[in-house]
Amino acid sequence: MVSPVSKDTTEDPQKTAGASEVQAPGEQELLPAGQAQVHSEMAKYQAPQRSGDMVMIQSEHTGAVDVLSADLESADLLGDHRKVSPPLMAPPCIWTFAKVKEFKSKLGKEKNSRLVVKRGEVVTIRVPTHPEGKRVCWEFATDDYDIGFGVYFDWTPVTSTDITVQVSDSSEDEDEEEEEEEETEEPVPVGDVERGSRSSLRGRYGEVMPVYRRDSHRDVQAGSHDYPGEGIYLLKFDNSYSLLRNKTLYFHIYYTS
Numbered sequence: 515m516v517s518p519v520s521k522d523t524t525e526d527p528q529k530t531a532g533a534s535e536v537q538a539p540g541e542q543e544l545l546p547a548g549q550a551q552v553h554s555e556m557a558k559y560q561a562p563q564r565s566g567d568m569v570m571i572q573s574e575h576t577g578a579v580d581v582l583s584a585d586l587e588s589a590d591l592l593g594d595h596r597k598v599s600p601p602l603m604a605p606p607c608i609w610t611f612a613k614v615k616e617f618k619s620k621l622g623k624e625k626n627s628r629l630v631v632k633r634g635e636v637v638t639i640r641v642p643t644h645p646e647g648k649r650v651c652w653e654f655a656t657d658d659y660d661i662g663f664g665v666y667f668d669w670t671p672v673t674s675t676d677i678t679v680q681v682s683d684s685s686e687d688e689d690e691e692e693e694e695e696e697e698t699e700e701p702v703p704v705g706d707v708e709r710g711s712r713s714s715l716r717g718r719y720g721e722v723m724p725v726y727r728r729d730s731h732r733d734v735q736a737g738s739h740d741y742p743g744e745g746i747y748l749l750k751f752d753n754s755y756s757l758l759r760n761k762t763l764y765f766h767i768y769y770t771s
Contacts, residue, residue: 600669600720601742608723608737614655617734621764629679631661631753631761638680639767641747642672647769650747651738654765656730661761662752663735664725669718669745677767725752730763738770 621627631637641650654663720742728735739747753761 600667600718603667603720603722603742604740606665606723606737606739608735610733610735612733614732614734617653617655618657618764621766627766628762628764631751631763633753633756633758633760634683635753636682637751637753637763638682639749639751639765640668640678640680641749641767641769642675642677643741643744643746644675644769647741647771649738649740649770650767651736651770652749652765652767653734653736654730654751654763655734656764657762658731659756659759659761660727660729660731661763662725662750662755663723663728663730664750664752665722665737665739666748666750667720667722667742667745668748669720669743672744672746719748722747725750727755 629637643650652665722739723737749767751761751763751765753759
């Protein structure tokens with residue numbers, strides 16, 4: 515509501531301002547009961563020092579006013595839409611060397627350094643960061659045929675330094691298992707191993723190197739990556755694209771300080 519403007523307004527602005535301040539309580543009394551209650555509730559809170567400090571929400575039905583801090587709004591109301599992405603991974607160092615026969619002959623005699631990745635399967639070797647190490651290193655080769663390979667990092671607390679092997683029937687099944695673990699709601703497209711996956715893993719997972727097919731039957735594939743922090747490396751050997759052939763894999767994984 516606006517009070518009528520008198521002739522004195524142009525002559526004495528200060529007097530008019532004072533009159534407005536005096537009239538304000540009277541004007542509030544003329545408001546409907548519901549609006550008067552809303553104004554009364556809002557008057558209890560001080561104006562924010564800067565935009566975004568306070569958030570006021572008024573009910574369309576009752577007229578009740580709730581006041582939330584900006585921190586509460588971002589944490590509770592918008593938490594599902596403002597998830598913090600994992601830090602970007604530094605690129606790994608990768609190289610190859612040609613002594614495939616010597617490499618496979620040596621590892622063929624060692625325990626737990628040889629396995630068969632069956633057709634349509636994805637084998638994930640989980641390598642926790644070691645408190646005495648600063649870098650993870652890997653070397654691998656295969657018999658006769660290539661295989662898909664990629665490296666990811668799971669930002670999760672390390673409870674054991676044991677290296678474990680996980681086998682899934684396909685890359686799709688593997689993604690579904692990790693979706694259930696993370697309790698995600700939205701479906702995520704599965705990357706194509708032929709073109710390189712842009713990481714079907716997400717949430718707490720970081721991509722060190724996407725999955726691509728490697729000529730591991732021609733040269734030994736090797737690489738290393740500096741620890742970004744505490745967590746678990748996921749070395750993925752992907753044979754999901756092969757409908758007929760199993761792949762014999764020889765691998766050596768270790769850490770350095």
